[in-house]
Amino acid sequence: MDVLKVSALDAKVNYKVYLLLLILLSLWLFAQRLIMHADPTIGFIDPNIWLLFLLSMIAFLMVIALCWWILQRFWMSLGFPDLGNMVSQFKQLLLWQQLGFYWASFALLLLAAVGVLSAVL
Numbered sequence: 363m364d365v366l367k368v369s370a371l372d373a374k375v376n377y378k379v380y381l382l383l384l385i386l387l388s389l390w391l392f393a394q395r396l397i398m399h400a401d402p403t404i405g406f407i408d409p410n411i412w413l414l415f416l417l418s419m420i421a422f423l424m425v426i427a428l429c430w431w432i433l434q435r436f437w438m439s440l441g442f443p444d445l446g447n448m449v450s451q452f453k454q455l456l457l458w459q460q461l462g463f464y465w466a467s468f469a470l471l472l473l474a475a476v477g478v479l480s481a482v483l
Contacts, residue, residue, distance in 0.1 A: 390417060393412060
């Protein structure tokens with residue numbers, strides 16, 4: 363039963379993200395005209411800054427959706443169990459095991475960040 367609840371929650375979140383992406387895309391098309399119509403003296407201030415912020419939000423949401431889709435395809439091709447099943451199995455671990463997993467994940471993230479910084483420099 364827990365697996366079905368987690369899967370249903372994931373579907374609702376994805377639907378909301380796609381709806382937000384659609385709203386941001388439609389807003390991006392009409393935002394320039396709305397800004398210029400609201401204040402005719404806006405020509406002295408660059409109105410494209412707000413559009414760049416909106417465009418970055420759209421790109422961010424598109425990258426997240428693409429990464430989620432690639433993860434799901436990769437997960438299914440390897441034959442791993444469902445993500446909801448793995449979450450319910452993680453919750454069944456003892457507290458010290460969960461904490462150890464969190465610390466190991468943090469250490470790997472920190473190691474990856476140091477590796478990226480050393481590659482950049």
